[in-house]
Amino acid sequence: MQIYLVGGAVRDGLLGIRGSDRDWVVVGSTPEAMVAAGYRPVGKDFPVFLHPQTGEEYALARTERKSGHGYHGFQIYASPDVTLEEDLIRRDLTINAMAQAADGQLIDPHGGQRDLTARVLRHVSPSFAEDPVRILRLARFAARFHTFSVADDTQTLMRQMVADGEVDHLVPERVWQELARGLMEAQPSRMFEVLRACGALARLLPEVHALWGVPQRAEYHPEVDTGVHLMMVLDMAAHLQAPLTVRYACLGHDLGKATTPADVLPRHIGHEGRSAQLLKKLNDRLRIPNDCRELADVVAREHGNIHRSGELNAAAVLRLLERCDAIRKPQRFEEVLLACECDARGRLGFEDRPYPPRARLQQALRLALSVDTASVSAAAIAAGQKGPAIGQAVARAREDALSALPPGP
Known part of the structure; x- marks a missing residue:
């Protein structure tokens, strides 16, 4: 039995990057021998085992043969006679097809180190x-x-x-x-x-692909092309270290611009609603997790209103918070605002500009949450109000609180 470190850990070690998971290939062994040595089998499609102490994955050297379409269309062959070189040649990229022996020797039959350098x-x-x-x-x-x-x-x-x-x-x-x-x-x-x-x-992702070549108004989007803008937004999200939910919302926020009628370009009035409709189809098709799809829906529908929220009075700001479900889900609203900042700064020449709507709406939410709704409801009940009237009393109290919000720039 011979054991080799393979794949990403070898690649990243040569690049001086730490933290990659370590994967191992075992040559000259069988499933029975691995179990006898204390390894725990976990592989469904091919023999993979967990080390009894470290929990790291050890896979028997194997070959693959195409037997159908797609990802699952393979026949796997794992046997003691499969060599390390045969295992490495089935891998995807040369930089991932290197191995390292226990004594540190690099096994690189496909020029992975050369391609790393180049x-x-x-x-x-x-x-x-x-x-x-x-x-x-x-x-x-x-x-x-x-x-x-x-x-x-x-x-x-x-x-x-x-x-x-x-x-x-x-x-x-x-x-x-x-x-x-x-x-x-x-x-x-x-x-x-x-x-x-x-x-x-x-x-x-045809909805995303369709954005290239779609023009936007140059005074708001000096980069003009919607596809180029989208890429800038995604990279801004990475720059701001946004979580996956925010990055996915950025991906879907402008899908509706691809369906703007040609006779009104480069204006995109109403694209937010069209974006939400296209996003729903994309979500369903790729079975996107709920946290990502819910945030993306809010951002698609409301990013334009959030950008313009400095123009809104207290009542309109409250309606915006309610549409975003910000009062019930303040943490998600924080992510909505971050996605909108990525959108605003993901434009040519806008990368380092401040985004005032984010701070203003954060303050607005704090003001709305500061209202003692229990006291307001109790007062409304004491005055003989019922049902919707109590909710209206709470809304008026929140609107009064938001009157302290300074006007936006």
Whole structure:
């Protein structure tokens, strides 16, 4: 039995990056021998075991053979006669196809160290084309290692995979898994650039793909192109270290601009409602988690009103807070405001500008929450009011509190 450190831990070690999960490949063993040595089996599709002390994953060296379409269309062969080199050649990218022996020796049969130095993302072998998830993974790595380029032959191969319909067989859960991880990388825009360049974006996220080439008013959007703006918004979200919920809301906030009638461009009146409608279809198709879809819906519907909230009086501000469900969910409203700030600053020349609506609406929410609703309700009941009238009394009290809100800039 020979054990090797493989994959991301080797790659990141060569890059001087700490913190990667360590994965191991075991050559020359069997499932029975692993169990006898105290390892706990966890793999469903192929033999993977957890180390009895560290809990790290140890996989038997294996080969794969394509047997159908999509991610699950593979036959797995794991046996003591599978070599380390045979295991490495089935991996996606050369920078992920290196191994390290116990004595520190690097095993690099496919030039991964060379491509790390050259900052290139390159497929290991033609078998890359057998698994469409690898397109998503490569795009995600491009977002993480955003100074890396994609090798020309790899770009050609991915375009052919899209043309052959391989990405159409991806299951929604796997698309979301990779999309979510890519959104959380250092420069999310690179993921979408790579997907767009090979044609996969149009197949997987047509609502997003449609935004490129859609003009906006230059006085508000000096970058003009809506797709370019979206990429700037996503990168601003990464810059502000926003959570996934906010980054997904940023992704979906302007989808409706792609459906603006041509005769009214570059104005996009009413795009917020259209964005919410398109977002619902996207949410359902990719089975987006509830926390992400709920925040994205609020941001899509209300980001324009939040941007203009400095013009609103106390009554209108209260209605805005209520539509955002801010009083019941103040933490989510904080994320709504962060997404709107990303939108406002994700514009050419606006990157370092302050965003006054965020602080003003935070103050507005504090004022609204400061109202002692129990006392207001008790007074209304004592005055003989019932049902909706009590709610109206609470709303008036909150509106009175919001009258202390200073006018916006």
